[in-house]
Amino acid sequence: MPSVDHTTPPFAERIAELLARLSLDEKIGQLQQVAGAGGHVSDDLARAVREGRVGSVINEVHAPTVNALQWIAVHESRHGIPLLIGRDVIHGFATVFPIPLGQAASWNPDVVERGARIAAREAAACGVNWTFAPMIDIGRDPRWGRVAEGYGEDPYLTATLAAAAVRGFQTHDLTAPDAIAACAKHFVGYGASESGRDYNSTNIAPRELRDVHLPPFAAAVQAGVASVMTSFSDLDGIPASANRDLLTGVLRDTWGFDGLVVSDWDSIRQLAVHGLTADEWGSAREAALAGVDMEMASTTYAAHLAELVRSGHVPLAQVDAMVSNVLRLKFRLGLFERPFTEPASFPVAGNDAHLDAAYASACESIVLLTNTQREHEYLLPLAAGALQRVAVIGPLADDPYEQLGTWIFDGDAQHSRTVLQALRHTLPDSVQIEVAPGVPNTRSHDESGFADAVRAAERAEVAILVLGEESILSGEAHCRADVSLPGAQERLVEAVLATGTPVVLVIMAGRALALERIAHRVHALLYAWHPGSLGGPAIVDLLFGVVAPSARLPVTLPRVTGQIPIYYAQKHTGKPATPETVVSIHDIHPRAPQLSIGNTSFHLDVDPAPLFPFGYGLTYTWVEYDAPSVQHAEVALTGTVELSATITNRGARAADEVVQLYVRDLVGSVTRPVRELKGFQRVHLAPGERRTVHFSLPVSALAFHGRDLTLAVEPGRFHAWVAPHAAAGTFVEFSVCA
Ligand code: BGC
Numbered sequence: 001m002p003s004v005d006h007t008t009p010p011f012a013e014r015i016a017e018l019l020a021r022l023s024l025d026e027k028i029g030q031l032q033q034v035a036g037a038g039g040h041v042s043d044d045l046a047r048a049v050r051e052g053r054v055g056s057v058i059n060e061v062h063a064p065t066v067n068a069l070q071w072i073a074v075h076e077s078r079h080g081i082p083l084l085i086g087r088d089v090i091h092g093f094a095t096v097f098p099i100p101l102g103q104a105a106s107w108n109p110d111v112v113e114r115g116a117r118i119a120a121r122e123a124a125a126c127g128v129n130w131t132f133a134p135m136i137d138i139g140r141d142p143r144w145g146r147v148a149e150g151y152g153e154d155p156y157l158t159a160t161l162a163a164a165a166v167r168g169f170q171t172h173d174l175t176a177p178d179a180i181a182a183c184a185k186h187f188v189g190y191g192a193s194e195s196g197r198d199y200n201s202t203n204i205a206p207r208e209l210r211d212v213h214l215p216p217f218a219a220a221v222q223a224g225v226a227s228v229m230t231s232f233s234d235l236d237g238i239p240a241s242a243n244r245d246l247l248t249g250v251l252r253d254t255w256g257f258d259g260l261v262v263s264d265w266d267s268i269r270q271l272a273v274h275g276l277t278a279d280e281w282g283s284a285r286e287a288a289l290a291g292v293d294m295e296m297a298s299t300t301y302a303a304h305l306a307e308l309v310r311s312g313h314v315p316l317a318q319v320d321a322m323v324s325n326v327l328r329l330k331f332r333l334g335l336f337e338r339p340f341t342e343p344a345s346f347p348v349a350g351n352d353a354h355l356d357a358a359y360a361s362a363c364e365s366i367v368l369l370t371n372t373q374r375e376h377e378y379l380l381p382l383a384a385g386a387l388q389r390v391a392v393i394g395p396l397a398d399d400p401y402e403q404l405g406t407w408i409f410d411g412d413a414q415h416s417r418t419v420l421q422a423l424r425h426t427l428p429d430s431v432q433i434e435v436a437p438g439v440p441n442t443r444s445h446d447e448s449g450f451a452d453a454v455r456a457a458e459r460a461e462v463a464i465l466v467l468g469e470e471s472i473l474s475g476e477a478h479c480r481a482d483v484s485l486p487g488a489q490e491r492l493v494e495a496v497l498a499t500g501t502p503v504v505l506v507i508m509a510g511r512a513l514a515l516e517r518i519a520h521r522v523h524a525l526l527y528a529w530h531p532g533s534l535g536g537p538a539i540v541d542l543l544f545g546v547v548a549p550s551a552r553l554p555v556t557l558p559r560v561t562g563q564i565p566i567y568y569a570q571k572h573t574g575k576p577a578t579p580e581t582v583v584s585i586h587d588i589h590p591r592a593p594q595l596s597i598g599n600t601s602f603h604l605d606v607d608p609a610p611l612f613p614f615g616y617g618l619t620y621t622w623v624e625y626d627a628p629s630v631q632h633a634e635v636a637l638t639g640t641v642e643l644s645a646t647i648t649n650r651g652a653r654a655a656d657e658v659v660q661l662y663v664r665d666l667v668g669s670v671t672r673p674v675r676e677l678k679g680f681q682r683v684h685l686a687p688g689e690r691r692t693v694h695f696s697l698p699v700s701a702l703a704f705h706g707r708d709l710t711l712a713v714e715p716g717r718f719h720a721w722v723a724p725h726a727a728a729g730t731f732v733e734f735s736v737c738a
Contacts, residue, residue, distance in 0.1 A: 116168025143196025381545025474510025
């Protein structure tokens with residue numbers, strides 16, 4: 001089981017010494033997080049900090065104000081305890097990186113780590129010492145707007161990137177001036193909100209909770225994450241902020257987490273709204289006993305915890321443990337030694353080096369999904385020299401703000417470079433660029449701009465359409481019941497396609513959209529998520545082949561909304577669909593008799609395969625995979641499976657190939673997914689290069705929670721694929737022997 005980082009000094013003595021001096025009210029003060037006034041110190045806040053009623057301030061990023069608050073805490077309060085300054089630094093600060101879902105498409109932990117590093121540096125300059133990231137909820141339902149904030153549908157990929165984010169925010173030395181505490185959120189299961197509606201209930205079977213939703217949090221704890229945030233959602237009837245089995249049982253007792261657990265905004269007060277408690281008194285009691293150390297925004301602890309202790313409903317030892325967790329983080333961050341920020345000692349936010357990193361991150365995050373041949377030539381990469389006229393269509397082609405995505409409180413759209421700006425910069429003056437938004441925004445049904453768009457396309461050799469979703473259509477509380485392209489955009493695509501001009505469609509979105517009606521009709525399709533500050537140049541450099549696409553889908557793209565949830569690691573079922581058994585609604589004759597024999601698991605009105613599978617993505621060359629091989633077909637329970645496959649770059653361009661290892665456990669005490677990702681490597685291949693890729697898979701990585709819910713590897717037969725995506729490749733078989 002993962003354990004915490006033991007390299008940090010033990011602060012037990014300093015904590016005990018402080019605890020001995022704090023009154024009960026002052027202890028409870030450490031458990032309270034309050035909102036900043038936004039750029040100034042309000043009298044109320046100053047008084048509260050001075051009187052020791054505040055442990056943390058959220059949403060104050062004005063450095064002089066932060067320093068003024070720290071001054072009051074350190075010099076004017078009785079015990080001089082500095083403040084935690086929290087902020088949602090989710091995918092950048094002033095410099096905005098692709099949304100986390102986009103960064104996940106890089107399948108590159110370095111991209112995530114570098115993005116978090118720069119975000120931390122820019123935030124720390126303002127006095128922020130704690131971010132509420134990474135969000136590592138498994139997102140298998142793109143109706144849920146918060147899939148934008150996470151790393152996709154897969155526990156292994158999410159766990160890998162979670163650890164990278166923690167390293168990036170915290171570094172190996174949390175006391176460094178530019179390191180900030182990370183927060184793994186939302187513990188746990190929030191991604192399973194029913195019908196993809198935010199804040200909704202979740203019902204996750206115990207095994208799925210352990211095999212799918214908990215592993216990323218275990219990985220974050222193992223990486224030394226400083227804090228964990230509870231989810232708004234309830235799981236099997238227990239709201240996360242009151243779930244002692246998970247917060248104390250799993251997180252602390254099993255995983256050994258000794259960091260800080262913070263509630264989500266107001267989520268303790270909401271225990272009564274859920275109907276778990278009758279009032280705030282009960283909510284404070286439930287949350288404290290469950291193991292929520294700090295209360296964000298609501299004030300049930302401040303109002304009731306002292307009385308709860310005095311009346312014996314919450315042991316003082318529990319409050320001491322909660323306060324210790326808060327103080328430990330303050331010591332870990334070195335706040336007692338260095339409470340103030342010195343903005344002048346930091347690089348300027350949004351500097352060229354930071355923007356270059358955002359550009360590189362976007363280049364690695366944008367997925368090429370289709371690229372059709374015309375007269376034996378692929379449409380992409382476009383050759384700038386061969387163009388005379390380009391039509392640039394769509395509401396997102398030149399919108400510096402919308403390309404940034406959700407959660408950009410501190411994002412500065414002035415740093416943004418749009419697709420149109422980048423095209424103007426890249427293309428020679430001889431190329432005419434004709435611009436026509438087509439629709440006023442992504443949601444609009446106004447078709448009055450179509451005629452201009454069509455005219456522009458008719459005159460051009462290529463039409464570049466930049467469509468998708470504005471930022472506000474994803475993120476917290478922004479869920480959609482229909483995840484197709486909103487507004488009149490599909491009709492705009494149809495109208496432009498009707499001109500016969502080749503169409504390159506670039507999608508910017510905060511989720512997997514259902515694009516069945518257009519994906520294979522446009523001539524090339526690039527999925528850019530919300531690509532951040534430098535999304536424009538990255539897209540243009542990919543389109544013109546300055547950079548070769550290398551990103552892969554971190555989520556399955558559905559054909560239509562009704563297929564959701566659709567993810568690669570599904571179960572086989574007793575009646576799996578096969579091409580021979582799938583029947584279309586149109587093949588059923590009137591009054592066909594009901595017949596269940598021979599039927600399989602599919603919808604009558606959609607192809608059972610996803611539009612694009614998990615792990616999918618093209619580049620400008622063709623990489624061929626030989627069948628994988630296994631060194632020893634029989635491996636002991638304590639052993640390692642040595643797998644390899646040879647891949648060859650058959651084209652004339654170099655490529656960064658994401659080689660993926662999947663495994664299927666053929667027979668289990670419970671049914672097992674048809675494939676599970678167990679490893680991946682980014683491999684650079686020169687044109688014509690042939691390379692053998694090795695994976696050493698410890699047998700322990702095949703463990704799952706069996707029928708009795710204990711984690712174990714069950715001996716037996718396995719299939720392994722070394723493949724370019726979750727629906728490709730041939731398998732090799734191996735056995736694990738008892
Ligand atoms: C969100 C959290 C966020 C918090 C503070 C909540 O509404 O669920 O993810 O960190 O607000 O802004």
